[in-house]
Amino acid sequence: MTNQVNSREIVLDMLMEIIEGEKYSHKVLQTTLQKYQYLDKVERAFISRLCTGTVKRYITLDYMINGFASLPVKKMKPLIRNLLRMSVYQILYMDQVPVFAICNEAVKLAKKRGFQKLSGFVNGILRNIDRNKATISFPNKESEPVRYLSVFYSVPEWIVQDMINQYGFLTAEKMFEASLKEKITTIRCNQKKNSPEQLKSLLEQEGVRVEDSIYLDYAFKISDYDYLDKLETFRQGRFTIQDVSSMLVCQVAGIEEKDFVIDVCAAPGGKALHAAERAAKVSARDLSDYKVKLIEENILRLDFTNIETKVWDATVLDPDMIGKADVVIADLPCSGLGVIGKKSDIKYKLTQKQQKELVELQRLILHTVKDYVKKGGVLIYSTCTVNQEENLDNRNWFLKHYDFRCDSLDPYLPDQLKSQTTAEGYLQLIQGVHETDGFFLSRFVRK
Numbered sequence: 001m002t003n004q005v006n007s008r009e010i011v012l013d014m015l016m017e018i019i020e021g022e023k024y025s026h027k028v029l030q031t032t033l034q035k036y037q038y039l040d041k042v043e044r045a046f047i048s049r050l051c052t053g054t055v056k057r058y059i060t061l062d063y064m065i066n067g068f069a070s071l072p073v074k075k076m077k078p079l080i081r082n083l084l085r086m087s088v089y090q091i092l093y094m095d096q097v098p099v100f101a102i103c104n105e106a107v108k109l110a111k112k113r114g115f116q117k118l119s120g121f122v123n124g125i126l127r128n129i130d131r132n133k134a135t136i137s138f139p140n141k142e143s144e145p146v147r148y149l150s151v152f153y154s155v156p157e158w159i160v161q162d163m164i165n166q167y168g169f170l171t172a173e174k175m176f177e178a179s180l181k182e183k184i185t186t187i188r189c190n191q192k193k194n195s196p197e198q199l200k201s202l203l204e205q206e207g208v209r210v211e212d213s214i215y216l217d218y219a220f221k222i223s224d225y226d227y228l229d230k231l232e233t234f235r236q237g238r239f240t241i242q243d244v245s246s247m248l249v250c251q252v253a254g255i256e257e258k259d260f261v262i263d264v265c266a267a268p269g270g271k272a273l274h275a276a277e278r279a280a281k282v283s284a285r286d287l288s289d290y291k292v293k294l295i296e297e298n299i300l301r302l303d304f305t306n307i308e309t310k311v312w313d314a315t316v317l318d319p320d321m322i323g324k325a326d327v328v329i330a331d332l333p334c335s336g337l338g339v340i341g342k343k344s345d346i347k348y349k350l351t352q353k354q355q356k357e358l359v360e361l362q363r364l365i366l367h368t369v370k371d372y373v374k375k376g377g378v379l380i381y382s383t384c385t386v387n388q389e390e391n392l393d394n395r396n397w398f399l400k401h402y403d404f405r406c407d408s409l410d411p412y413l414p415d416q417l418k419s420q421t422t423a424e425g426y427l428q429l430i431q432g433v434h435e436t437d438g439f440f441l442s443r444f445v446r447k
Contacts, residue, residue, distance in 0.1 A: 005036065007043055008086065008105050009112075011050045015082040018055055018345055025055050025345045033227070041226050049182075054082075054089045056180055056344040059154035061085045064092070064136055068128045080118055083109055084125060091130050099130045145169055149176060155347055159337065166388050171430065175386065178432030179341035184211075187239040188247050188270070189218040190302050191277055194238050196220070202233050214435055215414050216251065219244050237302035242270040245338070245384070245429050245439030249329060250274040252412040252427075252443050253380050259326035264314040264369045267291035269298040271329050276304045279327070285312040314365045318372070325372045327380070332362045334383035334390050338438020341431060359389050366398055373446045379404065382441040386430060391440035395426055404444040 014032055017023045029051055033044055054061065062073045065084050073081050087106040090097045103126045110119040129136075139147040146164065150157045153176035163172040189196045196218045203210050203222060208231065213219035220239075228234045228241070249271050255261060255278040262283045263272040272284035272295065284295050284307050292309050299307050312318060314332075335355045336346040366381065373379050381398065383390050399406060406425030410418050413427070417434075421427060426442035 005039070006105075006109075007047050008050070009109055010036070010047055011054070011086055012079070012083055012109060012113075014047075014051045015054060015086060016079065018051075019058060019082060019085075019348075020078045024343060025052070026343050037227060037229075044227075049094070050086055050089065052344065053093055054086045056341075057089060057093070057154045058085050058348075059156070060151060061088050061154075063138075063151045064088055064129060065125065067136065068132070069125050077115065077118070079113055080110065080115060080122065083122060087122075087126050088129055091126065092133060099126075103127060103130075149173060153177065153180060155179075155340075158352060159347055159350070162387065163337075167386075167430070171433065174432035175430055175438065176432075179344070181341065183342055184221045184223055185241060186213070186243050187220050187222055188242045188274065189220070189239050190237055190273075191218060193236070193303070199233065199238055202238065203231075206231055206233060213244055215244050215417065216247055219247055235301070240270060240273060240298065240302060242274070243339075243437045243439075245434075245436035245441075246270055246331075247274060248413070248417075248427070248429075248439070249331060249380055249382050249441055250278065252409045252441060253327050253329065253378055254412060255279050255327055260324060261327045261329065262321060262325045262369070262372050263329040263331070264312075264365065264372075265330065265332055266309075267294045269295035271331055272307060273298060273302055273304060275327070275329065276307050280306065282307045283310060283321070284308070285310045285314065287311070287313055315361070315368055317368050321372045323371070323374055325377055326374060327378045328369055328372050329380050329382075330366060330369055331380075331382045331384075332365055334358055334362070334385040335387050336384055338384045338386050338429070338431060338440075342437070355387060355389070359394065362390060362394055363397060366394070367402075370398075370402055370404070370446075373404075375446050377446050378407070379444040379446070380441060381444065382439065384437060384439050386428070386438040386440070391428060391442075392426065395442045398444065403447045405447055407443045407445045409441075409443055 014028050017028050018025045065073050065088060083106055087102050090102045091099055103123055106126060107119045107123050110122050138152050141148045146157055146160050149160045155176055189199045200210050208222050209224040211221040225231060255275055259279045260281050261275040261279045264285055266272040266284035267286040269284060272282050276282045286292050289311055292311050295309050335350055335358055336343060340347045408425055409422040409427055413422055429436045429439040431438045
């Protein structure tokens with residue numbers, strides 16, 4: 001670690017913003033890594049792993065701390081409990097970090113932040129956990145399946161129960177297990193600028209490790225790079241960051257060169273830009289100036305001229321667009337349970353009430369944007385969640401109420417993803433079962 005900054009103190013401040021505050025982990029991490037871009041790659045990786053890991057596992061960490069502390073975690077001072085969480089994470093999940101250094105740094109931080117009297121309390125708990133970590137036991141998997149999954153994989157019990165009800169214990173466990181694994185960056189080749197083969201070669205020349213996707217020939221997994229802006233291929237707009245699940249939206253839309261596409265909730269623009277590779281024109285819309293600016297930044301970097309942007313509330317009908325679109329992309333606000341491996345704090349901040357409200361919001365938007373689709377045109381409904389109320393139930397509701405038919409996804413999908421449901425027009429991807437985020441998409445055609 002450098003003398004200029006204290007990496008653990010940086011992480012502590014990040015945790016206070018995420019766990020105790022209202023900020024989202026991926027945004028805090030992005031902002032922090034940009035601020036400290038001058039730090040060594042190893043040091044930034046330490047900050048990223050410690051922050052991400054602590055957030056991902058803080059229910060588990062609290063369970064362990066409560067087993068050794070005289071005071072419950074929820075009654076501790078916020079700074080102290082987050083200091084303990086990040087320190088216990090290092091002890092249990094970062095073997096390369098010496099325990100004496102973890103304890104010493106935690107004590108120093110407690111004192112520095114005005115908790116001199118609690119420094120001994122912090123030191124005692126950490127050393128006790130280190131001495132007795134082999135004896136830590138979890139709830140019984142057979143007799144307390146919900147509590148076991150909740151504690152072991154750090155997921156609120158109500159979400160665990162929902163996923164067991166919808167998918168069964170084994171699939172739910174696969175989902176939660178996958179969410180804790182380290183994520184590799186997935187990219188989509190900008191085929192307006194280079195072929196997938198050319199991009200792969202250019203990335204390898206920059207020292208990047210490139211792996212092929214098993215689903216799409218224009219998708220890759222990349223690793224062994226410092227940061228994106230340092231890559232000339234990224235600055236030149238030769239690729240964009242996007243999960244394969246998200247790429248499948250335009251893949252199954254069957255977009256043709258003559259088509260006009262409307263993406264009604266487009267930020268940060270991945271699907272709209274993908275559509276622009278294939279379509280004559282794309283209208284990319286979102287709710288706020290901030291979100292539209294994100295789209296415009298990506299349009300500029302990837303150098304597209306056939307996309308227009310507009311600040312527009314998707315719940316409000318745009319009379320100028322009625323019956324105009326060959327394809328409407330409705331990738332709608334959702335609970336995000338399919339991406340908890342990348343945005344871990346979603347699982348802690350989501351409530352059952354919010355989830356029910358999202359179902360209604362999705363229906364309101366679908367009711368509105370369906371009118372943009374030409375007769376014979378396509379509507380793609382997608383979400384980055386695994387909750388069936390937002391996915392299959394909303395699909396069935398839409399087919400029941402509107403003049404659309406379901407349309408098979410099979411002509412557009414790789415063989416590995418074809419199934420009875422894809423023949424019926426929808427695909428539910430599950431993290432841990434598929435090599436993607438959790439994601440749902442359905443293809444409708446206007447009669």
